Amino acid sequence: MRTKEFEPDEIADAAMRVFWQRGYAATSVQDLVEGTGLSRSSLYSTFENKQGLYQQALQRYSAITAANVELLSGPGQPRALIRQLLQGVADSELDDPQRRGCLVANATLELAAHDQAVADLVAHNFLRLQKALEKLIQRGQQAGEISTAKSPRALARFFVNTMQGMRVLGKGSSAPQRRQCLADVIDVALAAL
Numbered sequence: 001m002r003t004k005e006f007e008p009d010e011i012a013d014a015a016m017r018v019f020w021q022r023g024y025a026a027t028s029v030q031d032l033v034e035g036t037g038l039s040r041s042s043l044y045s046t047f048e049n050k051q052g053l054y055q056q057a058l059q060r061y062s063a064i065t066a067a068n069v070e071l072l073s074g075p076g077q078p079r080a081l082i083r084q085l086l087q088g089v090a091d092s093e094l095d096d097p098q099r100r101g102c103l104v105a106n107a108t109l110e111l112a113a114h115d116q117a118v119a120d121l122v123a124h125n126f127l128r129l130q131k132a133l134e135k136l137i138q139r140g141q142q143a144g145e146i147s148t149a150k151s152p153r154a155l156a157r158f159f160v161n162t163m164q165g166m167r168v169l170g171k172g173s174s175a176p177q178r179r180q181c182l183a184d185v186i187d188v189a190l191a192a193l
Contacts, residue, residue, distance in 0.1 A: 008046055009060065011036045016057035020103045024054055024110055051115070054107075058121045061103045065125060072132040078140030079193055082133070082159065086189060089163050090182040093170025102167040109168075129163075130156045137193075146193045155192065162189045 018035035019027050029050060033040055047053040068088070072081055093101070100106075104125045112119040133156035140146035146155075166185055173181045 006038065006042070008056070011038060011043075011046065012053070012056040012060045015053050016060050016103065019054055019057050020061075020100050020106070021098060023106060024050075051117075054111075055117055055121060058103065058107055058118065058125075062121075062125055062128075065104065065129065069128055069132040072129075072136045077145060078136045078143070079145055079190065081136060082193070083186065083190055086159075086163065086166070086186045089166045090170070090179075090186060093167065093182060094179060096170075099171045101171040102164065105164045105167045108164070126160055130160050133159050140193070150192070158192060159189065 014036040015032055018031055022031060027050070029040060029043070032038075032043060032050065032053065036043065038046075043053065047056060068085055071085055071088075074081070076084075093099075104122055107118050108122050112122050130153075134152045137146055137152040137155050141148045141152065162185065166182055169181055169185065170178060
């Protein structure tokens with residue numbers, strides 16, 4: 001039996017970049033062949049089909065978003081950490097000339113409504129971020145830095161939603177307005193604390 005001459009995680013990362021740029025529906029198997037450097041037969045034997053490869057790409061993307069959870073779990077004042085998180089989202093949108101947005105947000109809009117496996121991956125990603133935000137907000141409330149007038153869970157959900165909305169605005173706003181639009185969202189969101 002011949003061993004595979006490639007690393008499946010590296011292929012999933014390469015496929016992730018193709019899907020992130022083009023979207024699921026607009027990505028052909030040929031695009032994936034060209035983007036990963038594998039033959040069709042190798043892609044199919046490793047990932048079964050395009051959908052299986054897409055799911056692996058979404059799982060690999062969660063490694064990228066894990067940095068946000070680590071940020072929120074680290075030292076620092078809760079309000080400042082939330083600002084840093086939102087500013088990071090804004091900066092990534094402003095620094096991306098391809099305006100790809102967030103792969104999870106893109107998957108949500110394109111597939112989650114009719115693909116349960118994708119919906120589950122998306123929900124896991126959002127819940128992980130929500131839980132990290134909720135813990136941070138609770139810490140801020142206990143320290144008196146964040147008002148206790150609102151539920152930590154509700155505020156965490158609001159900030160997950162805000163981040164995804166920023167990704168959509170980053171993709172959809174005209175270039176001259178993009179920076180100010182995202183800055184306005186950050187300021188108003190932080191006022192909710």
